[in-house]
Amino acid sequence: MTDATAQGPDASRPERSGSLIALDERTRRRNRSERRFRLYGLIAIGIGVLALVVLLTSILSQGLPAFQQTFVNASVYLDPAKLDKNGTRDIEEIKKVSTFGYAPLIADAMDRKMESLGIDPEEFGLSDKDALEMISKEAAAQLRRYVIANPDQIGQTVEFRFLANGRIDGYYKGRVTMESAERDSNVSPAQLRLADELKADGALGTYFNWDFITAADASENRPEAAGIGVAIIGSFYMMLVVLFLALPIGVAASIYLEEFAPKNWFTDLIEVNISNLAAVPSIVFGILGLAIFINYVGLPQSAPIVGGLVLTLMTLPTIIISTRASLKSVPPSIRDAALGVGASKMQSVFHHVLPLAMPGILTGTIIGLAQALGETAPLMLIGMVAFVREYPGAPPEGFFDPASALPVQVYNWTTRADPAFVERASGAIIVLLLFLLCMNMIAIILRRRFERRW
Amino acid sequence: MSLVKLTASALAIAAVSATAAAARDNVQVAGSSTVLPYASIVAEAFGENFDFPTPVVESGGSSAGLKRFCEGVGENTIDIANSSRKIRDGEIEACAAAGVADIVEVRIGYDGIVFASQIDGPAFTALEPADIFNALSDKVLKDGEIVDNPYTMWSEFNPELPDVEIIAFPPGTKHGTREVFEEKVILVGCEESGAMEAMIAGGMSEDDAEGACMALRTDGKSVDIDGDYTETLARIDANPNGVGIFGLAFFENNQDKLKVATMGGVMPSTETISTGEYPVSRPLYFYIKKAHVGVIPGLQEYASFFVADEIAGGDGPLAQYGLVADPELAATQAKVEALTTMSEE
Numbered sequence: 001m002t003d004a005t006a007q008g009p010d011a012s013r014p015e016r017s018g019s020l021i022a023l024d025e026r027t028r029r030r031n032r033s034e035r036r037f038r039l040y041g042l043i044a045i046g047i048g049v050l051a052l053v054v055l056l057t058s059i060l061s062q063g064l065p066a067f068q069q070t071f072v073n074a075s076v077y078l079d080p081a082k083l084d085k086n087g088t089r090d091i092e093e094i095k096k097v098s099t100f101g102y103a104p105l106i107a108d109a110m111d112r113k114m115e116s117l118g119i120d121p122e123e124f125g126l127s128d129k130d131a132l133e134m135i136s137k138e139a140a141a142q143l144r145r146y147v148i149a150n151p152d153q154i155g156q157t158v159e160f161r162f163l164a165n166g167r168i169d170g171y172y173k174g175r176v177t178m179e180s181a182e183r184d185s186n187v188s189p190a191q192l193r194l195a196d197e198l199k200a201d202g203a204l205g206t207y208f209n210w211d212f213i214t215a216a217d218a219s220e221n222r223p224e225a226a227g228i229g230v231a232i233i234g235s236f237y238m239m240l241v242v243l244f245l246a247l248p249i250g251v252a253a254s255i256y257l258e259e260f261a262p263k264n265w266f267t268d269l270i271e272v273n274i275s276n277l278a279a280v281p282s283i284v285f286g287i288l289g290l291a292i293f294i295n296y297v298g299l300p301q302s303a304p305i306v307g308g309l310v311l312t313l314m315t316l317p318t319i320i321i322s323t324r325a326s327l328k329s330v331p332p333s334i335r336d337a338a339l340g341v342g343a344s345k346m347q348s349v350f351h352h353v354l355p356l357a358m359p360g361i362l363t364g365t366i367i368g369l370a371q372a373l374g375e376t377a378p379l380m381l382i383g384m385v386a387f388v389r390e391y392p393g394a395p396p397e398g399f400f401d402p403a404s405a406l407p408v409q410v411y412n413w414t415t416r417a418d419p420a421f422v423e424r425a426s427g428a429i430i431v432l433l434l435f436l437l438c439m440n441m442i443a444i445i446l447r448r449r450f451e452r453r454w
Numbered sequence: 455m456s457l458v459k460l461t462a463s464a465l466a467i468a469a470v471s472a473t474a475a476a477a478r479d480n481v482q483v484a485g486s487s488t489v490l491p492y493a494s495i496v497a498e499a500f501g502e503n504f505d506f507p508t509p510v511v512e513s514g515g516s517s518a519g520l521k522r523f524c525e526g527v528g529e530n531t532i533d534i535a536n537s538s539r540k541i542r543d544g545e546i547e548a549c550a551a552a553g554v555a556d557i558v559e560v561r562i563g564y565d566g567i568v569f570a571s572q573i574d575g576p577a578f579t580a581l582e583p584a585d586i587f588n589a590l591s592d593k594v595l596k597d598g599e600i601v602d603n604p605y606t607m608w609s610e611f612n613p614e615l616p617d618v619e620i621i622a623f624p625p626g627t628k629h630g631t632r633e634v635f636e637e638k639v640i641l642v643g644c645e646e647s648g649a650m651e652a653m654i655a656g657g658m659s660e661d662d663a664e665g666a667c668m669a670l671r672t673d674g675k676s677v678d679i680d681g682d683y684t685e686t687l688a689r690i691d692a693n694p695n696g697v698g699i700f701g702l703a704f705f706e707n708n709q710d711k712l713k714v715a716t717m718g719g720v721m722p723s724t725e726t727i728s729t730g731e732y733p734v735s736r737p738l739y740f741y742i743k744k745a746h747v748g749v750i751p752g753l754q755e756y757a758s759f760f761v762a763d764e765i766a767g768g769d770g771p772l773a774q775y776g777l778v779a780d781p782e783l784a785a786t787q788a789k790v791e792a793l794t795t796m797s798e799e
Contacts, residue, residue, distance in 0.1 A: 218498065220775060383484070387497060415513075415684050417491065417704040
């Protein structure tokens with residue numbers, strides 16, 4: 001009997017080749033397709049990683065030099081005959097000497113420096129003017145600022161570290177070569193050879209460039225002096241505005257929609273609209289910002305407050321959606337238990353549901369902020385893409401002062417003519433990426449530490 | 455609850471300071487991206503040497519700048535519009551309609567427009583406006599007839615030009631440079647090549663013929679660049695045979711990457727442009743809103759500083775950057791001092 005029942009199915013099926021140990025054709029096919037799928041996945045990840053590596057290497061290789069800068073050390077004699085003709089040391093009198101009046105002092109300092117080192121610019125076929133051109137035009141401004149801050153130093157000889165011209169700096173970063181200098185009317189190979197000589201004598205050197213992080217933007221005549229200080233402050237102010245507006249508004253809207261609002265066609269409509277808004281191109285918010293905040297309300301152009309308001313509008317849907325998701329993930333038993341021991345609806349939400357949803361809300365907010373930090377398009381319409389050299393004041397007045405923003409500064413620099421700005425744009429991207437990395441790290445840490453699973 | 459309190463107080467502070475920060479103390483400038491580098495050089499030097507804050511300079515194009523300039527009078531409107539072309543009559547009317555009646559026009563100097571190819575690319579040493587017209591226009595004159603542009607090589611219509619494929623990157627229509635390119639190169643080339651005459655003989659009115667001349671070919675040999683010159687430069691880098699159209703200042707800052715073409719046998723430089731030998735140049739302007747002078751601190755001073763000899767003169771920083779100094783600068787200075795409006799001229 002047992003034999004018959006065991007043989008029964010065998011007879012009705014096709015012959016199996018080798019039971020469980022040797023695989024049959026169908027199993028092999030299934031296994032092959034799984035291996036294929038894994039391979040596709042690996043290829044997809046590989047492409048992604050490759051793209052990331054290419055992007056990062058290109059940005060890092062172009063941008064890291066921006067953190068180094070070539071400087072020239074010189075001791076300048078602050079000649080009273082040029083800076084304070086009457087000898088009264090009256091600050092108003094001293095201010096009348098423009099930066100153009102300071103150039104001869106630097107030329108003089110360079111002369112003496114080279115004399116003391118035993119270098120004769122004539123040997124290189126350079127005039128005094130050519131030698132002066134090797135120093136950034138920022139130097140005269142630096143000197144004037146110093147004299148106005150320290151009028152008592154007039155008549156003394158003071159040590160200064162001046163920025164070298166962008167082309168000289170480019171020579172030490174590989175951007176400018178002897179061949180390209182041959183074709184370039186802004187720099188000559190003789191100047192590069194003189195720079196080499198000065199470097200050998202220690203009068204010229206490369207140092208870490210703090211000014212890149214703290215200084216304001218500079219005009220096209222002196223790319224070596226440009227920095228992202230104003231842009232960092234502008235971005236920071238905008239993030240403050242976004243945080244203080246988007247977080248409370250977004251959380252309040254989500255709590256109401258999730259916990260209190262009746263479920264009817266009207267709340268459904270709102271829900272659909274919020275999801276829609278999250279996908280609206282950001283430039284639309286810029287147009288809206290220009291029309292409402294600047295033209296109608298009359299807020300100033302290029303101000304972080306307007307940028308912050310526009311970015312708030314853009315970030316709100318993201319925050320609302322993530323907040324609602326984290327409110328939803330709090331189990332109903334928590335609410336029921338709270339209501340069961342006599343808490344009011346509001347107490348149950350604020351004492352129990354909200355604290356439990358907080359990690360999710362904060363993560364969503366930080367991701368929304370990071371998105372807003374990298375946004376450029378809407379800011380172009382409200383005048384943030386501008387040449388701004390003044391640092392905005394302390395908040396709250398500072399919110400209304402003109403400022404730039406990090407991504408906008410990157411865009412701004414990529415459109416400039418001088419190749420030195422390309423390096424600075426990549427440098428600014430590195431700083432922006434570091435900020436984004438920090439924010440995302442905080443989001444991940446918050447999620448890991450505080451998230452509860454039910 | 456503290457969150458709510460915090461928000462409320464933040465909003466209150468914002469509202470209070472909104473009224474406090476009403477008075478604007480910096481000059482605001484917007485407009486042409488060609489004038490932007492000059493304006494930012496001046497703004498920087500102005501901020502360094504005066505007690506006024508550094509003016510804020512935006513770009514965005516001549517037309518966009520003039521449109522914002524004409525939005526009206528008041529602190530939320532810009533004080534100065536930079537432009538790489540003269541203000542149009544329609545724009546003056548729009549200005550007047552919005553209450554901006556008194557406009558001071560200031561010409562700061564001249565800018566050359568150059569044709570350039572990749573440094574390792576072909577050399578264009580015999581370029582004439584007619585060649586550019588033949589290469590880029592939609593309709594050209596061939597064997598006495600107006601035909602759709604049949605040319606694919608530069609050497610087909612001028613044997614002195616290199617035997618390479620035509621591919622050019624003119625600025626897009628939102629740029630002031632485009633207008634100058636059309637008027638001073640394409641239109642001139644249209645007349646010189648005889649195409650204009652043939653079109654009028656073929657029954658077109660003069661205006662229609664001009665319009666037909668200035669229509670560029672759309673078969674991919676002429677690619678409009680709506681971005682900045684850096685985009686044109688990137689296109690040229692990728693196209694060994696490409697010819698790009700740049701401002702003189704941009705070319706001077708990228709001489710190690712670009713090979714400039716002569717026009718009518720003349721090499722573009724600040725000298726040849728100031729003498730008028732090099733034909734393709736245009737004046738650059740900025741426009742001051744007279745109603746804002748005396749209201750916005752530093753506006754008059756900024757304008758005067760811009761046209762001062764030490765800035766806009768032949769040895770000043772603007773000329774160093776590539777601006778061709780205006781021979782009539784003294785007249786401009788007097789005009790800025792007296793704030794002579796356009797209607798008073």
